[in-house]
Amino acid sequence: MPTTTRPIIAFSGSVLDRADALRSDPVALAALRGRGDARLLGMDGLEPVVSAAGALVWQAMTAAPDAELLFLGLDGDGAPHFAPVPQAGSTAPAASTLWSAVEAMAAPDLAAYAAARALGGWHARHRFCAVCGAPTVLAKGGWQRSCTSDTCRAEHFPRTDPVVIMTVEHQGRLLLGRQPRFPAHRYSALAGFVEPGETLEEAVTREIREEAGLTIRDVRYVASQPWPFPASLMFACHAYTDDPAITIDTNELEDARWFTRDEVAEAMDARAQGRDGIAFSAPTQVAVAWHLLDIWLHGAG
């Protein structure tokens, strides 16, 4: 059993009440915006503005009096929280301090940022109607965009892409792989998008067959995580195989192999101390893959 408190899954644990009934009420939204206790999230495009203490920065609404706004919800005191809509086409900067900021940020901040980034990123890439090509406008406090063409009037909603991420076990060893873009020595759980016309369990089975050539059984859901880069919902799963012969899809993976429980435990202990393990470099604690490995080692309790 772990002796320290386990971190909550990063980007979850929001303390804001989304108050969805208010989204459809333009008068109420305008009143919320005008309140003295209303707060606007400091954002630089899709990246958070971070204080010296590593926290999100919530500004007075006067910081951006004409900004188009996303209504994130109400805090425990009823104060309305908003985020700005990013400019059209906003994308993540190539060089970013985001990850060091994310790893230092408290859970409620990460959760508020997750909603603001996923929703904001969707607005940045959906200024036009996919049905007819006409411009769209923001609606319902940012939780909808509406086509401006009188003959179309399509309604569009924020997109969330389900992704499966999974560990496979064989005789007490765990399958992990590395993508070419990973940091040196890093191995993590394999992952892929769920496709139309398949269950979560079928997506896990297909991805493991495609990427590692393994036939699996007994797929089990473990946990989920919102991952706003740009708009994923991660479904962490665990499965078993009876035949450990790996065939890698070299288009997706640089390597995949079996790690013993001792190797995983050492790499996770090393990660907790901010360094790479001996057999491999374990995933960061902000990734749900970290929780998959932690739960495999120590159980969910």
Place this chain on the structure above:
Amino acid sequence: MPTTTRPIIAFSGSVLDRADALRSDPVALAALRGRGDARLLGMDGLEPVVSAAGALVWQAMTAAPDAELLFLGLDGDGAPHFAPVPQAGSTAPAASTLWSAVEAMAAPDLAAYAAARALGGWHARHRFCAVCGAPTVLAKGGWQRSCTSDTCRAEHFPRTDPVVIMTVEHQGRLLLGRQPRFPAHRYSALAGFVEPGETLEEAVTREIREEAGLTIRDVRYVASQPWPFPASLMFACHAYTDDPAITIDTNELEDARWFTRDEVAEAMDARAQGRDGIAFSAPTQVAVAWHLLDIWLHGAG
């Protein structure tokens, strides 16, 4: 324990290998299309053409020699299966025989139709680029659309919307509700879309609070189901509450109340015989809600 074989979750259980590596190979795709054993799914817009025996109709490719195609995958003999891309703007007809067809269709047919309908419906509503408004063209055997603007070139992927659907238990009774659009007397599990910036479990908690005013605990994932109307992935969950006082969101629900185990069992037995129960009309077997109720009564084994 149930004495008859439980149906598999409708729209899952595809027997086609999606063979995703072929999608990126235009030469291979053209060769597949030209093969004598290639098969094209009979579709009428978004609805399936159904044989007198209630099966999908797979035609020779000569049935539509110039059709734009979605590559669904290879069957057990290696024969390639395709579906036609529906016309732009295709929507479900107001009067449809779809549901009687769906309830009579074999599992592998339903799964093939689920992929064809979800993917086809996406193409019908994504002829234009949401980033810049320019026309898009089909790519990768139908698993992508690409913007035709030289200055944009955005790539777009099929959309799958995660939805939570959940039962809540209090002292052996089950919370079920009815939407105004439901058939008479029908009660089912409550449901709602997962939003950006929340886990599956947080979405379940939020939806039950919004729609029924209940605070829940111990949310447990039970099963998932692709639901191609138009593009949902249903996550069936079960949870508990310690306070059964219901406050209904009348914008979403017409009623919600607690049903005893005996009432649910009687309604499920009645459904198996094609009729409504006494306390309520149970959901159809093609809905994952049916499985939630069945597993609650009989366990997952």
